[in-house]
Amino acid sequence: MDPEALNDLVQTGGAAIVAAMVTDAWQAARVRTVRLFQRGGRDPQEIEAQLDRSVARVTREGTEAARVDQVTRWRDDLEDLLSESPEVSNDLRALVREVKAQLPPVQQQWVQHITASAGGATSQGVMFGNIINHSDSPSETAATGSGAGSAAEDRQGRRA
16 A cells, blocks of 8 residues: 555545544444454454543543544554554455444544645645645635535636
């Protein structure tokens, strides 16, 4: 798997796991996550304990920062898992699809703000949506990604 596709998959996987933690989708996502890591040779009881600690942190802190920390934590674990057992990548994709389908509509959309300054550059990836890039100048606003052109046109139409 190429590095960019791997990064996109593990980021989306981590986000899906954490998004499910405080919803009715959690029990099914938890079972699928344990099974995924078990197929990769991990101890299911250890994974269950790690998931329980993550849920406790997300629930206790209830902040975006806590969720981001847990997404990063699970993204890293998923990256390690796929490096050791690339054959489970399709199982991870299936987990993401299943969790996404069970999430309430408001949690199916994720907004991420990335800022580059002093000539810096950013790298972005997207699954299940669009990337919309905005520059400092409104005249230079660009939209890219699947379906993003129509989203940009919709915004312009509403302004007119």
